[in-house]
Amino acid sequence: MKRSRPAIGPLFYFGTAMVLGLYFTFAAVQGDFGLFNRVQIDSEIAQLTALRDRRKAELTLLENRTRRLSDDYLDLDLLDERARDVLGLVRPDEIIIR
Secondary structure: OOOOOOOHHHHHHHHHHHHHHHHHHHHHHHOOOOHHHHHHHHHHHHHHHHHHHHHHHHHHHHHHHHHHEOOOOEOHHHHHHHHHHHHOOOOOOOOOOO
């Protein structure tokens, strides 16, 4: 009786396919462009979008104040408010409470 050699070819191909499958599955989940990294990037996008919106609102407010203090359109109430705040000015008839 002749002994046959074990079929190593199919075992090699199956093992290689399994290792490659595991590698690509790991890369799809944990890699630089994987699912976990994608969730983190989406979170950063949401945070940066909210920050951008807050900055736009601040910019709009500052543009409005700048326009109201310009030579073309002078808002005396705003000018009075800024002078009081920045220079610490008060009127003689006012009472200051600290």
